[in-house]
Amino acid sequence: MRNLAAMLSARRGRGKPDWTDWLSYAYLLLGLVLMFFPVLWLVLSSFKSAAALNEFPPQLLPYGQKTVEVAGHEAPLPLYRVTLPDGAVRELAEVRRIGIQATLIDPAAPEQEYKVNIRDRKPVREFRLALGNYTEIFNKFSFGTFLWNSVFITVVATLITLLFNAMAAFALSKYRFAGRDTVFLLIISTLMIPPTIILVPNFLVVSQLGLLNSLWGVIWPAVATPTGVFLLRQYMLTIPDELIEAARMDHASEWRIFWRIVMPLSAPALAVLAIFSVMWRWNDFLWPLIVLSRTEKFTLQLALNAFQGELTTEWHYLLAMTVITLVPVTLVFAFLQKHITTGIAASGVK
């Protein structure tokens, strides 16, 4: 504890923390709340029942009404805190409600009935997760299909991206052929092309290839990422040429050299590109929106978008779907945050 205090006060080696330090911590704390709270609120809300979500003002945690088993009744009865005519406050179970009159009984003494105005009773709450939100979406809305579509696109596109980009990067870093630099510049120049300008014609191309409403129509246009080629090429340039020459002397074919030597050695860069690609494909929206118009082909992102228009009253399902959609990225973040942030900072820009 003394070390902590000593470290906190070792501000620029200058003695006690001054007001700028307190301000900094306040700002960071505010940032923490602002960045995390909305997400946290989403997650908390996704565990609430539809009824709880309709409450205003909303409670912080998911609550459900307590129920109690009473002898002589099949189903558990909801529990209320009741203010009786004589002023006493008791916890009673409700048997039935007609209009504004509720009939309640004491679970311990079920014979005695109390008739009370509904205004005089309040539900007894307990912490309860509405896990049904998560399970029912798979049945009611074929959520599993959307999940599968997203996973399929992400995994397949990433694998193809890794392969194609690595091949291109290999060619651009380890071979000298006429036109090599032009090709490299051509690939990099596509970074400057705004996607909007090729929306319509791409739609035509994909349609002509018969890939409309197919997951492959989302996958193929996305795999030739110039960023990926750039990244991998940068890394492959650091692989000593001698290794490749030695392999050639060992009668290895170029393909074998690529596959058995260069790819394994490029593992770190491939891992980075894989993470990027997973993020890009999982989060893709506009292009899948254009290509996939049949509901059974929707990715998670498209499904979320479609349902938030229709299901404005079924937020409890929408929230659960949203939470599931953000889980993969959050996991990547939690485990790899350090690498990603230092990687971006080191590369400066792209």
Add this chain to the structure above:
Amino acid sequence: MSPARHPLLGLPATAAAAALNAIDPPMRALQRLLGVPRIGWMFVAPNLAILGLFTFLPIVVNFFFAVSGGVQLYPWERPFTGAENLQTLFDCENYLDPMSCRKDLFWRSIYNTAEFALLQVGLMVAFALVTALVLNRKILGRGFFRGVFFYPVLLSPVVVALIWKWVLQREGVLNAVLAAAGTSPVGWLSDASWAFFWCVFVSIWAHMGFYTLILLAGLQAIPADLYEAAEMDGASPWRRFSRLTLPLLMPNLIVVLVLGLIRAVQVFDEVFVLTGGGPGSATTFIVQFIYQTAFAEAIHQYGLAAAASLVLAVSLLALTLVQLRITRRNLAGRAGRDNA
């Protein structure tokens, strides 16, 4: 353990090895045919093919769409109309008043986009700078806070929009907090000005972390002893910032501004889900106009959308060229410094 014997990777690794062995003979043949140097073409071919088919070809075709009319998708069914689409877009009595234009939604979206881009980028870069300055100090848990601001960058735009849509509901948590504080709840997304504000806010929320990292790297590249020398030279904290930090950070700031502008001008995903462009057309931006014109309306006006996309592309090209120029000048400057 070799991949083929690994319990989890066993099957895919064996499959991969099999694929490798299958491809090898034809590849060897190709190699004999082309010779080693030229086999580079073969490696780069798949990537080039994809780019050619889905980027270069479409760019060319887009021009044709822009100069053709009709509602058919296939170019050979579309009549050549020359500059008619562009004329339609630019048919205005008063360019400053969208309502006086034939394609008032186009102009509305242009002004919306301009306003959005300037506001969003200006505020976002300012906040990113402040955050980077704070993170540059000796803070406990600096790595943690750096990650905190970066987290929203990873979330998909749809998720981002839904997170905030939920917060901004009429019965949502923001209104609940306001009600507790005594003020009345607001229909945040049903009011034109507020909807615009929240588009800017959510966009900043979702992207600030990325630019903060770039600026932080720039700040950390400034040697600490420069600040000490400035202190010995009697410079106040404000002068240390304005005469030392700001000028030395300027290259990074400009890069961040240009990158941010390029992205802001193309805003679509999160806004489309958050407001759908509404209320009315208050938050309709240029990319949504293009999307709507080509795909979402009853009549698919591909030509008009293509023409509009050309207008967008020209402005973005200008921005990108500016960025290239600055980066090149900056690289030269830094090389000079490094040669020291």
Add this chain to the structure above:
Amino acid sequence: MAALQLKRVVKRYGETTVIHGVDLEVRDGEFVVFVGPSGCGKSTLLRMIAGLESVTEGDLLIDGKRVNDVSAAQRGLAMVFQSYALYPHMTVYQNLAFALENLGTPRAEIDAKVQAAAKMLRLDALLERRPTQLSGGQRQRVAIGRAIVRNPTIFLFDEPLSNLDAELRVQMRSEITALHDRLGTTMIYVTHDQVEAMTMADRIVVLRGGRVEQIGTPLELYNRPANRFVAGFIGSPQMNFLSGAVAGREDVLLGIRPEHIALGATSAPSLTLTATIDRIEQLGAASFLYCALAGGEKLTVHTAGQVDLASGEQVEVSLPVGATHVFDTSEAGSALPRG
């Protein structure tokens, strides 16, 4: 111009103490050098004087006034950094003018002072250049010029010559000394190079492990080192240390500088030993003989001129009693009075 006093100054980082109670005094106009091996705390001490590090305990006084809580900007001192710390985005002129601008000095006065300093350091032709366009020596002079322009009460130098090549270093050494003669300002200079210390200082402060080992003029340190460390630190090649006994004590360390050992016999009362030459280095004007004694101990001899000896030969060496230092063998190794 000012005098400086450190009274029982201590520096702690958390639980670690890096400066253990330093007392020293720098007189007005003196050129004092802090010297010692890496990690001895000399730079930390300098930075505390500058105000860039806080003083954990003790008093720091400039001209009698306690300045512990005065910020670096307010102390009126100037520092030349090891890496020069020139502002890369400003011209030489702007680098020199920056401090004066911070004080709100009028333009004309700034111009006059900058021109004067530039002239003194032969920088007048370089005023419009940027630091990246200057050589190492030129940058050094700009760093010094930046300090001069402020007319500080004390100049602080933090190992300014360590980034220069040998020839430039010798040249800059004499330039700095000339500057001191010319300006007469108090200067505190930190270095790990004892040759710099010996040639430039009025007085030297030898530091080790955050403690002052000895303070004195160069010759005082050379002739009367207070302990084994100072004796071994000052002088190159290093003093020879031989274990031995003197009247009254069994276990002592005898110190004799290589340059004081004579080949053959001498008239002065000396200890004569036979040494076997391991290696000879002949520089023309002087020769260094690296020898081994009968018991295996090493002996370095520095003799003037050239010698006609070869490796493996045996020579007789004389260690004059008058030039021999005696140290006890404890950790401190303090010098014992010669008897």
